[in-house]
Amino acid sequence: MPKHNKIINTTLILIILFSTITATITIAIASITLPPTDDFEKSNPYWNGLKILSETINASFIDVTTQQLNPETTVLFIIGPSENITQQRIEYWKKYTENGGTLVIMDETGIINNALSNFNINIRINGHPLLDPVFYYNSWKLPKITDITKTSITKNITTIATNLPSALNITTTHNIKILAKSSPFSFLDLKGNYEPSPENPTGPFPIAAETNYGKGQIIIFSDSDLFINSIITLANNTQLLKNIAQNKKAIIDTGVWKKSTQTTFRNTILTIYNIASTPEIKYTITILTITTIYILINKQKPQKTTDEIQEILKKHPDWDKNLLQTLKEIREKQST
Amino acid sequence: MKTKTITTLTILTLTIIIYAIISLTQIIPPIIITNRHVNPATENEQPPYSTFLAIPILNALDNMAKTNFTGSTQQLKTLASIYIPQKYKYIMDRFLQLINDETTLLNNTNQLLNQTETLINIGKEQNATQLLNQASQKLALANITYQTLKTAADQLTTTFALPRNDIFNKIDKIGELINKMNQRLLQCLEKIKNQETLIETFLTITATPETIWTGDKITIQGKLNTTYAPLPNKQIIILIDGTTQNKTTTKHDGTFNITTNIPYIYKPTITIQAQYIPNNIDNKTYKPTTSNTVKINLLYIKPTITLQTINKTLPGKNFTIKGTIQANKTLPYTQIKITWIEKTITTTINNNTFTTTLHTPSNITDGIYALKVETPPYKIFAPTQTITNIIIQRLPLNITLNIPSIIIAGMDKTIKGNIISNEPLNTTITLTTTGQIYTTNTTSNEFQITLNPPLTLLTGYYNYEIYIQPQYPWYNTLYKKGQILIINPITIIIPLTPITLITIKIIEKRKRTTTQQTEEKITETITEKKTPEKTYLTAKELQWLIDLYWEAVTIISNMTGIEMLPSMTLREYLKTVTPYISPIHKNFEILTIATEKALYSTEITTEELTLAKEAANKIYIEYAKT
Numbered sequence: 001m002p003k004h005n006k007i008i009n010t011t012l013i014l015i016i017l018f019s020t021i022t023a024t025i026t027i028a029i030a031s032i033t034l035p036p037t038d039d040f041e042k043s044n045p046y047w048n049g050l051k052i053l054s055e056t057i058n059a060s061f062i063d064v065t066t067q068q069l070n071p072e073t074t075v076l077f078i079i080g081p082s083e084n085i086t087q088q089r090i091e092y093w094k095k096y097t098e099n100g101g102t103l104v105i106m107d108e109t110g111i112i113n114n115a116l117s118n119f120n121i122n123i124r125i126n127g128h129p130l131l132d133p134v135f136y137y138n139s140w141k142l143p144k145i146t147d148i149t150k151t152s153i154t155k156n157i158t159t160i161a162t163n164l165p166s167a168l169n170i171t172t173t174h175n176i177k178i179l180a181k182s183s184p185f186s187f188l189d190l191k192g193n194y195e196p197s198p199e200n201p202t203g204p205f206p207i208a209a210e211t212n213y214g215k216g217q218i219i220i221f222s223d224s225d226l227f228i229n230s231i232i233t234l235a236n237n238t239q240l241l242k243n244i245a246q247n248k249k250a251i252i253d254t255g256v257w258k259k260s261t262q263t264t265f266r267n268t269i270l271t272i273y274n275i276a277s278t279p280e281i282k283y284t285i286t287i288l289t290i291t292t293i294y295i296l297i298n299k300q301k302p303q304k305t306t307d308e309i310q311e312i313l314k315k316h317p318d319w320d321k322n323l324l325q326t327l328k329e330i331r332e333k334q335s336t
Numbered sequence: 337m338k339t340k341t342i343t344t345l346t347i348l349t350l351t352i353i354i355y356a357i358i359s360l361t362q363i364i365p366p367i368i369i370t371n372r373h374v375n376p377a378t379e380n381e382q383p384p385y386s387t388f389l390a391i392p393i394l395n396a397l398d399n400m401a402k403t404n405f406t407g408s409t410q411q412l413k414t415l416a417s418i419y420i421p422q423k424y425k426y427i428m429d430r431f432l433q434l435i436n437d438e439t440t441l442l443n444n445t446n447q448l449l450n451q452t453e454t455l456i457n458i459g460k461e462q463n464a465t466q467l468l469n470q471a472s473q474k475l476a477l478a479n480i481t482y483q484t485l486k487t488a489a490d491q492l493t494t495t496f497a498l499p500r501n502d503i504f505n506k507i508d509k510i511g512e513l514i515n516k517m518n519q520r521l522l523q524c525l526e527k528i529k530n531q532e533t534l535i536e537t538f539l540t541i542t543a544t545p546e547t548i549w550t551g552d553k554i555t556i557q558g559k560l561n562t563t564y565a566p567l568p569n570k571q572i573i574i575l576i577d578g579t580t581q582n583k584t585t586t587k588h589d590g591t592f593n594i595t596t597n598i599p600y601i602y603k604p605t606i607t608i609q610a611q612y613i614p615n616n617i618d619n620k621t622y623k624p625t626t627s628n629t630v631k632i633n634l635l636y637i638k639p640t641i642t643l644q645t646i647n648k649t650l651p652g653k654n655f656t657i658k659g660t661i662q663a664n665k666t667l668p669y670t671q672i673k674i675t676w677i678e679k680t681i682t683t684t685i686n687n688n689t690f691t692t693t694l695h696t697p698s699n700i701t702d703g704i705y706a707l708k709v710e711t712p713p714y715k716i717f718a719p720t721q722t723i724t725n726i727i728i729q730r731l732p733l734n735i736t737l738n739i740p741s742i743i744i745a746g747m748d749k750t751i752k753g754n755i756i757s758n759e760p761l762n763t764t765i766t767l768t769t770t771g772q773i774y775t776t777n778t779t780s781n782e783f784q785i786t787l788n789p790p791l792t793l794l795t796g797y798y799n800y801e802i803y804i805q806p807q808y809p810w811y812n813t814l815y816k817k818g819q820i821l822i823i824n825p826i827t828i829i830i831p832l833t834p835i836t837l838i839t840i841k842i843i844e845k846r847k848r849t850t851t852q853q854t855e856e857k858i859t860e861t862i863t864e865k866k867t868p869e870k871t872y873l874t875a876k877e878l879q880w881l882i883d884l885y886w887e888a889v890t891i892i893s894n895m896t897g898i899e900m901l902p903s904m905t906l907r908e909y910l911k912t913v914t915p916y917i918s919p920i921h922k923n924f925e926i927l928t929i930a931t932e933k934a935l936y937s938t939e940i941t942t943e944e945l946t947l948a949k950e951a952a953n954k955i956y957i958e959y960a961k962t
Contacts, residue, residue: 019346023353039372047375067771073803073815080372109372129371133385134392136419140382141374146417159417163373185388192371196385225373278794280824284831291839312936327905327936 031266032273038263040079040228042252047230050079050252056238057245063255065092071101071216074249078104080224081111081256089255090118098214104244106224108166116220121211122171125222126188130165130205133196134185137161137234140194144235145207147181153210153219153243154179160207161234165223167205179208179219219244381421386497389418393498396435397506401513405443412436424495431492434485438510441478445471445517452524458611459537459624461528468524475521479514482507531623535562539572539627541610547633549716550602555595558610558627559586566590567612567622575609577601602636602718639663641709641722649726652698652809658691661711668714675708698809702729730812733757733804737816745824746791755781755804755814762807769800769820795823878934881945884952885931891959892917892924906932920958923951 036044042061045051053059064076065088076096093115097103105112110127117124132143145160160180167188170176186203187196210219225231227241259267275281309324396411412435420428448471455464489507493500541558548554556574560567567590574582574596584594598606610627639661646656657674661667671682676694683692694707704725713719734756743749755763755778765783767774770793774785789798797819804814889909893899896916900909910928914921930948933940 015346019349047377048373068768068773070766070768070773070801070803072766072805073801133382134388134418136382136384138376138381138419139374139379140385141379142376144417144419163376164371185385185391196387228373230376275794278796278827280795280827280831284835287832287835287839291835291842295842324936 028269031262032269036260036263036266038257038260039082040224040252040257041263045229047228048225049229050227052229052232053227053241053252056232057241057250059245059250059252061252061254064096064251064253065089065255069096069101069251071096071099074251075102075104075245077106077250077252078112078256079106079227079252081107081109083111083256083258085112085115085256087118089253090115094119094213097216097218100215102217102219102244102248103213104219104221106221106226108164108223108225110166119213119218121176121213121218122174123176123209123211123220124169125220126167126169126205128166128188128190129192129194130162130167130182130186130203130207130222131189131194131196132183132186132203135183142231143182143186145180145182147183147204149177149179151177151179151210154240155243157236157240157243159235160226160240161231161237162207162223163225163228163231165207165221165225167203168207168209168220168222170206170209176209176211178206179210181206383421383424383496384418389496390498390502392418393492394502394506397503397510400435400439400442401506401509403442403446403513405439405446408435408439412439427488427491427495431485431488434481434488438478438481438485441474441481442510442513442517445474445478448474449517449520449524456524456527456531457613457624458626459531460626461531464524465528468521468528471524472521475514475517478517482510482514485510534623535621537562537567537612537614537622537625539610539612539625541608541627541630543608543630543632546631547635548598550598550634550636550718551600551715552598553595554598554608554632555593556608556610556630557591557593559589559591560612560625561590562622570612570618571615573611573613575611577606578609598632598634600713600715601634602638602713604634606632606634608632636716636718637663637665638718639667639711639720641711641720643707643709643722643724645707645724645726649696649728650810651696651700651728651730654693654695656691656693657707657709658689659709660689661685662688663717665717667711668717669712671712673708673710673712675706675710677705696728700728704728730810731758732812733761733806733814735802735804735814735816737802737818739800739818739820741821743787743789743820743822745789745793745795745822746826748786748788750784750786752784753782753802755783755806757781757806757811761811764805764807766803766805767800768803770798770822789822789824791824791826793822793824794827797821878940881934881948882931884948885927888924888927888952888955891955895959895962906935920955923954923958926951927955 035041035046035049037046037048038044039048040050042050042054042059050059050061054061059077069076076093078093093103097119105116107125108127108129110125113124113127129141130143131140133140135144135146136142137144141164143162143165145162146158148154148157148160165182167182168178170178181204184203186205187200188205189195190200191197205222207223208219208221210217212218226237232238232241276285309321309328312324313319313321392411392414396408396415399405399407399411412432415428415432418428448467452464452467452471455461455467486504486507489503492498493503537560539558539560541556543554543556545554558572560570560572566586566588568586568588570586570590572584572586572592573580574584574594576596576598581599582594582596584592586592608630611624612622612626613624614622640663641659641661643657643659646658649655661672667685667688670685672685672690674681674683674692674694677697677700681692681694683690704727707724707726708721709724710721711717711719736754736756738752740749740751751767753765755761755765760780762779763777763781763783765776765778765785767785767787769787770789772788774787776783776785798821799817800820801815801817804816806813885906889900892913896913898913898916904912906928910925913924917924926944927948930940930944930951933944
């Protein structure tokens with residue numbers, strides 16, 4: 001009986017182990033196959049993703065602090081930062097721009113203001129939502145911008161679609177060029193009720209501006225959603241994106257986003273997959289698999305233990321089995 | 337089957353559990369950013385805010401009422417870009433369409449009335465009548481549209497909760513404008529009717545000479561009269577190409593003669609006309625009139641410019657242009673204007689030729705740019721200009737790169753390259769790979785970059801980008817990318833070593849096992865030869881031995897008086913009797929063991945059988961002795 005229990009326990013452990021591995025693999029595959037839903041995710045095909053942007057300008061999504069970018073051949077986008085930006089990252093951006101890079105900052109929350117003060121430029125994100133109850137798409141929260149200054153960035157741009165933007169607070173226009181302004185009917189929603197009120201300041205408000213910094217330039221938008229899937233196709237937003245990127249390599253800094261568990265899990269799986277795809281790991285796994293299969297195939301099979309008593313009984317069915325058993329035991333005892 | 341079911345169920349359960357854990361962590365977002373954005377697809381349609389919507393509507397109506405039709409059209413464009421929910425779109429579109437129609441109709445009426453008034457003033461009442469008819473038709477339509485506009489405005493103000501009084505005040509002002517236009521129309525009609533009662537006047541002119549140099553004097557003669565008599569002391573306006581050039585007064589016989597300078601006009605033919613517009617008391621007696629048109633051929637000299645560029649036009653470089661100006665007479669001026677890339681300079685002409693050096697800005701983009709050379713107008717010399725399109729294209733750069741097929745991580749590797757250009761360049765070369773930037777400068781077009789891929793890299797292909805920025809602006813920058821194979825021996829060796837060791841160990845073990853098995857087989861063969869042959873016989877074939885045993889038992893029983901009990905085994909009996917049969921106990925033991933084998937295993941050797949037989953005989957002999 002104890003031996004039987006031991007077999008059952010081993011089988012159960014094996015089943016659970018096998019099931020856990022299979023379940024993990026299933027979820028890993030599912031997490032890779034099913035697209036992410038996080039804001040600004042490269043592979044997110046839904047309304048809040050950046051899949052169209054990624055495909056339009058063949059952008060690379062990387063944490064820039066882990067790599068050295070060539071400022072002269074790249075455009076760096078900071079889109080919708082969702083966590084506090086480290087001083088190290090700000091220094092990286094500063095160095096990048098000073099050396100001739102184009103830095104595109106897109107934020108409506110004001111999280112980026114700390115970085116902007118580090119740059120020592122007189123532009124800040126207001127942070128209050130900007131609504132337009134006259135010129136908009138579908139809802140006042142989606143203002144339509146038509147007051148656009150003619151520059152190389154706004155070439156062939158007549159309208160820009162936005163999604164709950166804010167306004168730029170520009171204290172001095174020295175070395176700052178305003179690229180786009182909201183309509184005179186737009187207002188900043190100070191109360192947060194999305195309704196016009198006498199207390200709410202009315203437009204026009206600057207929405208986009210550019211300034212030179214070092215050898216490079218900084219372009220600031222008070223809306224991070226100009227290029228999300230649901231907005232990029234409206235108005236001239238795609239053209240705007242192409243104008244900004246020009247023929248340079250577009251880089252999206254992913255280090256400013258707080259990722260959800262699902263995305264973190266997905267990214268981990270993809271990282272594991274990428275590491276496993278390197279020759280060292282790939283071929284090691286292959287050799288290990290082959291070795292394991294080889295061992296399993298060539299493992300010596302246990303010799304069959306013939307039951308002596310059964311054999312005798314086959315020949316002499318009329319003999320007493322118990323007696324034979326007793327005799328066998330006596331003989332074994334004597335032999336030992 | 338049962339195990340399979342358990343496995344499937346377990347997989348399913350664990351999948352759900354892991355998924356649930358991941359999903360649960362999603363419920364609490366890592367950072368809460370309120371209202372960053374909304375999903376446009378799920379947002380409810382909103383009508384525009386009525387207070388703000390009223391502003392462009394009122395502006396459009398106001399502009400129209402003030403005959404600022406351009407301003408009204410501009411406001412309409414603004415209104416057209418306002419978002420209107422689908423269910424209200426018809427109402428707004430209809431209203432805007434009506435404003436647009438009304439603007440067009442009133443604008444046309446206004447223009448027609450202006451033209452009519454001009455024609456009446458120059459005595460062309462017949463032409464004026466035609467225009468007046470058109471104007472009245474337009475005004476009638478405008479009035480109908482106005483009535484419809486009021487109905488549409490009523491619906492619009494109700495739908496969008498617009499300030500009704502303000503809107504209708506503006507619309508009423510449009511009604512007032514229509515009334516004003518109607519009054520103007522009636523006044524024009526009255527003027528035309530009045531002109532029919534005035535005395536018809538006639539004006540004829542001639543001009544000599546018919547062909548003159550531009551700027552020269554021309555003599556115009558003419559006569560003003562009614563059907564019955566000449567008109568003396570009347571002012572005549574001389575028009576050259578439609579512009580008032582001079583004025584004169586008719587003599588006692590109604591004739592006039594005036595010599596006037598032709599302005600410096602540079603066109604082959606000009607027209608001359610005279611006009612009589614009655615003033616003061618005359619306008620209630622005589623009708624205004626315009627003379628016949630006299631065509632005059634003008635002579636002037638138009639120089640021709642030929643232009644050529646001496647050297648290639650490149651950004652940041654100067655280039656020379658050379659040209660000639662040809663004319664039938666000696667040029668009266670010595671300087672001409674040259675415009676190049678939004679910059680105009682003057683240059684001196686020497687013997688009808690000019691040579692000058694121009695500079696092309698270094699920051700100019702490649703493309704086609706116009707070079708314009710202009711000569712000034714001077715008396716009989718007409719101005720002339722020539723535009724030459726010049727292609728600006730930076731010189732291309734090429735590069736040959738000697739990139740090794742394999743680079744070992746942790747070891748320096750030098751990449752050599754050569755920039756192919758017409759001249760030695762002062763160039764900065766930037767190479768980016770594996771997250772590192774390597775920069776070098778060269779003045780001789782040849783360069784080398786030493787790569788030092790860190791040992792932390794895994795083996796694989798890595799992208800590299802090379803960016804060449806020449807100091808001279810007339811060369812293109814060069815951007816090239818590719819892949820290099822970096823092999824890291826350590827990262828290969830580390831995982832492969834244990835695998836190799838395990839494999840070697842397994843192979844060795846296998847070898848040992850094979851040798852051992854071979855040895856065992858050999859030993860078995862040898863043992864088989866040495867050990868006596870074991871005979872496997874059936875119980876029937878050994879019955880004689882069993883019978884012998886039982887006979888021996890009977891003898892022993894007789895000799896010792898110890899009977900074999902049914903409960904006794906063969907060995908128990910042997911053990912019991914052994915102390916009493918010392919001379920033959922060994923023989924009985926041999927017989928017992930042999931019988932036991934015959935009974936239970938049937939594995940017995942011939943030697944054992946022989947020994948058993950001999951043992952039985954010895955027992956018989958011993959029993960016989962007693």
